[in-house]
Amino acid sequence: MICGVGSQRPVHPADEEETMRNLIQFERLREDEPLLSPSGRYKLCYDGEGVAIVLDTHTGGAVWRAGEEGRPVAGDLLLGDRDAVQVEAPGELRTVWRSPIAAEGARSLILTDTGDLELLNGDGARIYTSRSGPVEPRPLRNSAPVAAITADTFLVRETAKWRRTVTREQDGPLRLSRHHKSSGLISYLPAPLVRWMEQEGTVLTWRMLPDDGRPGPRARTLCLEDSDGTVLWAEGSWEQGADLPPAEPHGHAGPELGAGGRLRNQSLTSASGAHTLTHRFDGNLVLYCDATLRVVWSAGTDWAGPGWTELTGDGELTVRNVWGAAVWSSGTAGAGGSRLVVRDDGRVALLDAGGTEVWAIDAHTSCAEAGPAVARGSVLRRGQTLLRRSLTSADGSTVLGHRDEHRLALIADDGTWIWWTYLGDAEGAALCLDEDGMLRIRGADGAVVREEAGPADELRVEPGEILLCRADGAVVWRNGEPVDEPEPAPAVPPSRDGSGGAGPELPEPETAPEEDFTAWLEPLTGDLTYCVTVIHDTAPGEALRRLGAEPGQITAGTWDELLTRGEAEDSGDDDLLVAAFALGPHTLLVEDNGRAGVVHAELSRGTFAVALYEAFSGATTFRVFRDGEVVADHSENGGAEPTIPEVRAALAAMGADDAQDAAFEDGLELLCRTAGVRPTVADVTGTALGAIIPMP
Structure with missing residues (x-):
């Protein structure tokens, strides 16, 4: 028998107190926040005299002091000007001592598990160590095995506009940097994920991949691929990255999973409800x-992100990430396992066709105490609780399960x-349908945290929705929103001849559908931040040229193809990506990153134009142009009084x-009303003219 064990990261002393792992340039070391080495053995702090020291916490002795031999210097320690470790007089900006620990381009200071102070550059690569002096980091161009990325070697992809690097943190994580001139973004990959990525025959590199695994524009993405070029992991992929293979059906939330079955945000619960095995988000x-x-017990794969768990046809229990790559397995392929069973005593066993165990999770002392009343399949009934379990629609398409310990999601x-x-x-905390029919959130102590809806008799998960229903089938709550009670049947009106009969049925008066002025923008930039401009009686190519595009910068394609082109060409924050869509004789300009339309009055030369810019902060710029001049400005700092008939007519139509x-x-x-246009989704999802324009 094989017993499964969860891979757990050991807790270091450094994880148990508020400490720093690196000291950023010009940031002073604080008395209450020492700099610790990864294991916590060494600590950069102040002694009782206010002198910065590196303390060996095992021996209690100092292995380094600020100042010369026999002449310690008290004061605030920092990585200061001249890229050197130095001490300033307390409360002053006056340097009283500068150490030989210095290197051009140093941007942060770290402490190692050997008690050494090291300097890192802006990429996070080591360039100086107090033990051996200057270090020359070695770039690994474009792709390399993860194991080849060390303190002194780093992965880099550099163009005229962007610099992307991957460097190794001293305790295992990888630091990902993406910089363009003065702007940039830094993120980290956790050590357990990095250890998994250190597989033979794989490389870390950048590829053009669909954003979040969905159809649409492609983005330059850091990914791990095998020798065949198959993607095993990609940065930021929280949606399905690979096609989900078919799975054998099973009793959702029941105690067993058969060969070919799959759990994705789903659970198995023992017959009495005592124990639950869950694949978490x-x-x-x-x-x-x-x-x-x-x-x-856990597989220790909380770093893997959304994916699934499956019992393969050859009898191996496997946890996979969204790209279908195995991140944990039971190691039982070929051992004859055909079904996984969660038992009431807390034992999880893989059984062969004869019922013999071939593998087990035996990490729990036998426990037969029953848990809360169990909900199975797709329905939660009165008196039942959903705690760390799941409900699944009958077709398997929709799951109600715990996102984490604090959120429940459909x-x-x-x-x-x-x-x-x-x-x-x-x-x-759990979701409970209480005996009185009210759907409530209850804490572990049973106290009511919040009341959601009710009264009703069952909560059902259907394809694409969650319904709270009465016994007669009436829905009282759907996807978090209450449903109004059905209105009583209308009284029978008297007939036209006055006889009081029903008479002929009269048709319902027709109502004009409500106009939608926003749906067309969703496939493009969404509705959080955007800049759109309508130019009358102007062709798309001419509109782009007026905006500053050179003829060689204008190409035909869809919006997604324009965004992909921008990624392929490494467009920066100072490049304007803009598409021009034909709306009859007019042109609609949509910008991906900019606000050029609201400041280019020349777009309206010889014609009429309307531009709107919505910033992420909510600040709005609305301007109307005619023949190269601003004729109405209703921005935050513009005028409130309409100055042209087109705006007055638009306001009247809006009732504003x-x-x-x-x-x-x-x-x-x-x-739209001011410009007299009604864009549709069809208008903006076909081929248009687009340009990438360097902005001054």
Whole structure:
């Protein structure tokens, strides 16, 4: 028999107190926040005299002091000017001592597990160590095995506009940097993920991949690929990256999973409800004791991200990431396992066709205490609780499960969150359909945290929705929103001849559909931040040239192809990506990153133009141009009084009085009505002209 064990990262002393792992340039070392080495053995701090020292916590002795031999210097320690470790007089900006620990380009100071002070450059690569002096980091161009990335070697992809680097943190994580001139972004990959990535025959590199694994524009993405070029992992991939293979059906939330079955945000629960095995959204496979609310075992794959767990046809229990790469397995391929069973005593066993165990998770002392009343399949009934478990629609497409310990989510087959609710800060909170029919969130102590809806008799997960229903089938709550009670049947009106009979049925009066002025923007930039401009009686190519595009910069393609082109050409923050869509004789300009339309009055030369810019902060710029001049400005700092008939007519149609308020609250409608256009999704999802324009 093979016993499964969870891979757990050891807890270092450095994880148990508020400490720093690196000291950024010009940031002073604080008395209450020492700099620790990864294991916690060495500490950069101040002694009782206010002198910065490196303390060996095992021996209690100092292995380094600020100052010369026998002449310690008290004061604030920092990596200061001249890229050197130095000491300043307390409360002053006056340097009283400068150490020989210095290197041009140093941007941070770290402390190693050998007690050495080291300097890192802006990429995070080591360039100086107090033990051996200057170090020359070695770049690995474009691709390399993860194991080849060390303190002195780093992965880099550099163009005229962007610099992307991957460097190794001293305790294992990888630091990812993406910089363009003065702007940039830094993120980290955790050490367990990095250890998994150190596989033979794989390389870390950048490839053009669909954003978040979805159809649409492609982005330059850091990924791990094998010798065949198959992607095993990609940065930022929280949606499905690979095609999900078919799975054999099984009893959802039941105690067994057969060969070919799959769990994705789903669970198995023992017959009595005492123990639950759950595949969590973070990628971990976890066994809970429901009676004690304890985790008794995990695969230790919480770093893997959303994916799935499967029992393969050859009998191996495997946890996979969104790209289908195995991140943990039971090692039982070919051993004859055909079904996985969660038992009431807390044992999880893989059985062969004859019922003999070929593998087991035996990490829990036998425990037969029953948990809360168990919900199975797709329905939660009165008196039942959903705690660290899942409900699944009959077709398997929609799952209600725990996103983490504090959130419950309804998740569609493509990973989209349809509905979610916050369970509270305390662990052990659950969704309960109480005996009185009310759907409530209850804490581990049974106290009511929040009331969601009701009364009703069952909560059902259907394809794409969650319904709270009465016994007669009436829906009282859907996807988090209450459903109004059915209205009583209308009284029978008297007939036209006055006889009181029903008479002929009269047709319902037709109502004009409500106009939608925003749906067309969603496939492009969404509705959080955008800049759109309508130019009358102007062709798309001419509009782009007026905006500053050279003929060689203009190409035909879809919006997604323009964004992909921008990524392929490493466009920076100072490059304007803009598409020009034909709206009859007019042109609609849509910018991906900019606000050129609201400041280019020359777009309206010999004609009429309307431009709207919505910033991420919510600040709005709305301007109308005629023949190269601003004729109406209803921005935050513009005028409130409309100055042209087109704006007055638009406000009248909207039933609005204040142009500034209308621009802020319903800017796209004001733009469309003022310009006299009604863009549709079809207008902006076909081929258009686009350009990438370097902006001054």
